[in-house]
Amino acid sequence: MMLVFALFFLLPLIFVTIVSAWDYNEYEMIPAFSLRGYSDTFEGCIADLPNLCTILKTYLKTLKLCLLTWSLTLLIGFTVAYFLAFHVRSKTWQIVLTLLCTIPFWTSNVIRMIAWIPLLGRNGLVNKGLQGAGLIHQPLEWLLFSEFSVVLALVHLFTFFMVVPIFNSMIRIDKRLIEASYDAGATGWQTLVNIIIPLAKPGIVIGSIFVITIVMGDFVTIGVMGGQQIASAGKIIEARLNALQFPAAAANAVILLGITILIISALTKVVDIRKEL
Amino acid sequence: MGEKRSRSFYVLAAFFTAYVLFLYGPMFAIYILSFQGPDGGLTFPMNGVSLVWFGKVFSGSGIIDIGAAFKRSLQLGLVVMVFTVVLSVSAGLAFRRSFRGASILFYVAIASLIMPSIITSLGIALEFRLLDDVIIKSGAANWTTAMGLFTSGLGAHLTWTLPFGLLIMFAIFNRFDGRLEEAARDLGATPWQTFRHVVLPIILPSVVGIGLFGFTLSWDELARSSQTIGSVNTLPLDLQGLTTTVTKPDIYALGTLTSAVSFLVIFLALVVILVLQARQRRHGSDAGKGMV
Numbered sequence: 001m002m003l004v005f006a007l008f009f010l011l012p013l014i015f016v017t018i019v020s021a022w023d024y025n026e027y028e029m030i031p032a033f034s035l036r037g038y039s040d041t042f043e044g045c046i047a048d049l050p051n052l053c054t055i056l057k058t059y060l061k062t063l064k065l066c067l068l069t070w071s072l073t074l075l076i077g078f079t080v081a082y083f084l085a086f087h088v089r090s091k092t093w094q095i096v097l098t099l100l101c102t103i104p105f106w107t108s109n110v111i112r113m114i115a116w117i118p119l120l121g122r123n124g125l126v127n128k129g130l131q132g133a134g135l136i137h138q139p140l141e142w143l144l145f146s147e148f149s150v151v152l153a154l155v156h157l158f159t160f161f162m163v164v165p166i167f168n169s170m171i172r173i174d175k176r177l178i179e180a181s182y183d184a185g186a187t188g189w190q191t192l193v194n195i196i197i198p199l200a201k202p203g204i205v206i207g208s209i210f211v212i213t214i215v216m217g218d219f220v221t222i223g224v225m226g227g228q229q230i231a232s233a234g235k236i237i238e239a240r241l242n243a244l245q246f247p248a249a250a251a252n253a254v255i256l257l258g259i260t261i262l263i264i265s266a267l268t269k270v271v272d273i274r275k276e277l
Numbered sequence: 278m279g280e281k282r283s284r285s286f287y288v289l290a291a292f293f294t295a296y297v298l299f300l301y302g303p304m305f306a307i308y309i310l311s312f313q314g315p316d317g318g319l320t321f322p323m324n325g326v327s328l329v330w331f332g333k334v335f336s337g338s339g340i341i342d343i344g345a346a347f348k349r350s351l352q353l354g355l356v357v358m359v360f361t362v363v364l365s366v367s368a369g370l371a372f373r374r375s376f377r378g379a380s381i382l383f384y385v386a387i388a389s390l391i392m393p394s395i396i397t398s399l400g401i402a403l404e405f406r407l408l409d410d411v412i413i414k415s416g417a418a419n420w421t422t423a424m425g426l427f428t429s430g431l432g433a434h435l436t437w438t439l440p441f442g443l444l445i446m447f448a449i450f451n452r453f454d455g456r457l458e459e460a461a462r463d464l465g466a467t468p469w470q471t472f473r474h475v476v477l478p479i480i481l482p483s484v485v486g487i488g489l490f491g492f493t494l495s496w497d498e499l500a501r502s503s504q505t506i507g508s509v510n511t512l513p514l515d516l517q518g519l520t521t522t523v524t525k526p527d528i529y530a531l532g533t534l535t536s537a538v539s540f541l542v543i544f545l546a547l548v549v550i551l552v553l554q555a556r557q558r559r560h561g562s563d564a565g566k567g568m569v
Contacts, residue, residue: 009397012395111304114529175546217396220517257392260393
């Protein structure tokens with residue numbers, strides 16, 4: 001297993017780092033030290049001040065999508081996990097309902113993205129419905145191939161990654177603690193804020209790491225649901241690759257990696273992952 | 278935790294139902310739409326009911342050879358499944374004793390799981406490109422590439438499926454009663470016999486689960502495959518390509534077929550798990566039954 005990871009994970013990462021500092025021309029990479037990959041990436045960043053250059057704008061947009069998706073998946077994921085952990089009483093039902101949430105995870109992401117098209121398209125169900133109800137006269141254009149549809153699809157695809165770890169943390173909370181809290185006169189809300197949320201924190205952090213890293217590197221969902229029009233950190237790498245500019249792609253990958261590691265290390269300050277498994 | 282269902286239960290139950298509808302609703306929309314009549318378009322309403330679009334998929338009317346992609350994805354999925362099961366189980370067993378590099382392997386696995394896929398994909402592509410360069414320089418004139426479905430593609434998929442398998446193995450062995458193995462050893466079983474007749478039957482349902490993860494994750498994997506499988510495409514890659522070009526419901530038909538395979542595999546795996554668990558309960562204890 002170590003061999004597989006070494007060959008297909010660690011070594012590739014090392015190559016990405018090395019190649020990111022190579023030179024390149026229109027069609028091939030040149031193994032000579034150069035920071036062109038990086039300087040091309042930040043082209044015009046200083047000249048354009050105080051306006052933001054493309055790369056910074058792109059990262060800001062990615063962060064914005066990431067933040068939106070994260071807060072929505074957290075909200076939905078926490079509520080779903082809370083329901084499963086504390087309100088579903090029989091073990092069998094818990095398993096059945098958890099399975100119900102898991103099955104879509106085993107099916108294709110692309111299909112689950114395409115599935116939104118008949119609903120959100122210009123002649124889709126939502127527009128038809130709203131027009132039929134007389135609420136709008138023109139089809140809403142921003143429903144599909146927009147930031148809205150990207151976030152919607154991301155939430156649709158990845159809330160699962162929030163539900164599982166949070167559920168896992170909640171199920172381990174000693175029920176007597178909650179009873180004690182009620183006995184001491186706490187309201188349901190107080191119990192939630194003072195007992196359950198602090199104890200479910202490890203799950204919340206793990207779920208957040210999953211969602212944030214997925215969204216930061218995503219280029220498929222943003223590509224398909226954004227109609228290939230929205231730029232993101234992952235899309236930059238893809239575009240560079242399609243242009244066969246490997247060092248530039250690698251430089252972007254290193255930058256993305258750095259940002260992701262920053263976010264993760266900030267999150268892991270809050271919780272020790274190893275202890276939670 | 279009152280005996281009576283509180284109001285919040287109903288609110289949360291409604292929320293949960295809405296979430297499940299949100300999960301499944303759109304998928305069922307395209308399953309229905311894939312049976313669109315010959316004149317039907319990409320959205321509702323249905324223009325008659327037919328299997329025309331499924332026929333289109335099979336006859337390969339499109340630009341790409343769906344049948345071949347289907348077969349490739351299936352083969353790769355099965356190979357990934359076997360590797361995932363074997364490697365996860367052996368790593369899971371190894372982790373029960375502490376060994377050198379255990380925590381490194383653990384953190385690498387977690388890192389591999391949360392690493393943005395495009396970076397892993399790019400790295401593997403670079404690795405193979407450089408390898409090709411070295412081989413060509415060393416004199417193999419008509420060498421094309423080492424990159425392919427079962428080299429770089431397989432590796433890319435494993436970086437995604439193995440962490441899941443490993444985490445499942447952790448979950449199993451956290452609850453595993455080590456005394457069972459001691460008992461087997463005391464009765465004179467060899468390590469292999471202990472594994473084969475004691476450990477394996479107990480963990481088998483979960484091992485099937487790992488297989489399920491291995492296959493379905495590979496079957497639907499897209500981001501990591503994108504740069505690493507060389508000149509041919511897997512099914513999800515073709516599907517993604519189609520989203521930008523196709524304007525007919527055959528893409529839904531293809532989606533329905535792909536999902537049908539997923540559902541079939543999920544269903545089979547769940548049945549096998551249930552059967553195994555039932556058998557465990559039946560044969561769970563033979564205490565007091567005399568010699569078997």
